[in-house]
Amino acid sequence: MSDKTVSQSPNLSRRALLKAGLATGVAAGAVGAARADGDPLITEIQDWNRYLGEGVQSRPYGTPSEFESHVVRRDVEWLTASTESSVNFTPLHELDGIITPNGLCFERHHGGIAEINPADHRLMINGLVDTPLVFTMEDLKRFPRENRVYFLECAANSGMEWRGSQLNGCQYTHGMIHSVMYTGVPLKLILEEAGIKTNAKWVMPEGADASAMTRSIPMEKALDDCLVAFKMNGEALRPEQGYPLRLVVPGWEGNMWIKWLRRIEVGDEPWHQREETSKYTDLLESGKARRFTWVMDAKSVVTNPSPQAPVTHGKGPLVISGVAWSGNGRITRVDVSIDGGRNWKTARLDGPSLPKAMHRFYLDIDWDGSDLLLQSRAMDENGYFQPTKNELRAARGENSIYHNNGIQTWHVKADGTVENVEVS
């Protein structure tokens, strides 16, 4: 990546080289060092210190610095047969805090991105209700609202790792997740507006896209904390996240968070749709398969260092950083091991601790330059702690595809490079 940045620069002026160096950190040591005659970045007047920058309205909708152009969603072409029913990955190793920027939230579509004018969008409530109703987006924005931060994790996150280490980077092994603040209407209020009948036990949201995605959700969950959301991180949903309307199903597998939400049916039985029979069922070693495995269990990953974020600064102070989350509530503790799980230290949780949201943890160490086998182990408020991959395999075999929340190991080598490994 770093070499590419330099070689693709059309004009290898001193300024361009300095830019490239700053962007990648490759030349940071040389640039930052004080020379006998002083660092020229300090002793010489720089362009940005002399000339005016662009004016206020040059970027009506701001985008990241050009030096951050490597911070993007990425896909793995061989994973799926077509890009319209596929997935890409959030660059977790480049992010910090607990909120994912909207433009970097991973995508999972089954029929491509539906482009819908909100004026043309309708939400229907039908089935076992007193009055089947149709809402416009304007109607929905007149309901009382809530703001909540939740993680959304694809059921298949880390699914390619069931058989062992495969993809080299936390973006690929753990990046089917994002965490944003949603603004929306409690599903309960919308269901109450139609009036649910006493024999109503399930709801089924349906999407307006070409896959017409459907899932069965028990009424208890629908009346608890589900939201019909129209905003993420303060602005309208992105088209790839369901604009203008999506369902939010806190703590539960991402597949259920129906995008481009156009209908909610109320019924007395589950529907056993394709996405809860053929897909999103978890095959066990016995040949039996679990269905309706909704909750995403406590999980964590060290995002830095990681294979895409090697240690470039040598020995000394090193920030180990990562994220943890649980579909069952708050994360109360994250332990970190640097020796493959022989010994653990409790990391520092920093930032808001919100139920069913991403949490950020840090462990600050003094790296002596020796090999590390980095692991993190999350605990949630129920006392559940994240299992090892081998514990999961012992219970389920290797063909579950979904719900792999096993502990990840990174091998940090003496030269600072990092690899995805499994350990004894």
Place this chain on the structure above:
Amino acid sequence: REGGALGLGRVATEDEVAAWDIDIRPDGEGLPAGSGTVADGEGLYSDNCAVCHGDFGEGVGRWPVLAGGQDTLTEERPEKTIGSYWPYLSTVYDYVRRAMPYGNARSMSDDDIYAITAYLLYLNDIVEDEDFELSNENFAEIHLPNEDNFIADDRSEETHYTDKNEPCMSNCKDSPVEITMRSRILDVTPGSVDDDNAA
């Protein structure tokens, strides 16, 4: 309009509900009146489905396999198809009508979907007569082989859930930890150093 306290939205008309509410349950609720034979389905399948799913449901390239794979669910590489894995025929009808053909969904008639569903049963050796006609009348009589092999979520009974003891913090393993597997051996990560060589 009768409804909740806020008085938002309007009553959905019967036509509107009929246009969008096309889902079907395993007990047959939601099935439209209609029918189609295996023989009709073969032609429709060849024209609309075989380019991706193969003439015999075997799947072209990475497109989904629809038939075969019986008795592979306990093998190292299970083949999960309608015949080997899916529990309910209702899901076949519902999903094909809802989302197929890929890129041209909702383009077939209800009778067409019955015929294609009948042909998929034939490809999976669940019906053997080319004259077999599937309809809303006999639909619920058909059971797929793997119906009884789905169980409720019982993750909470796995030992790593039930064991809520304080986890080990020091000297948790007797000997130094060994690396047992490396992703670089496989190296299929896009943009990685050996990516080009791995192909």
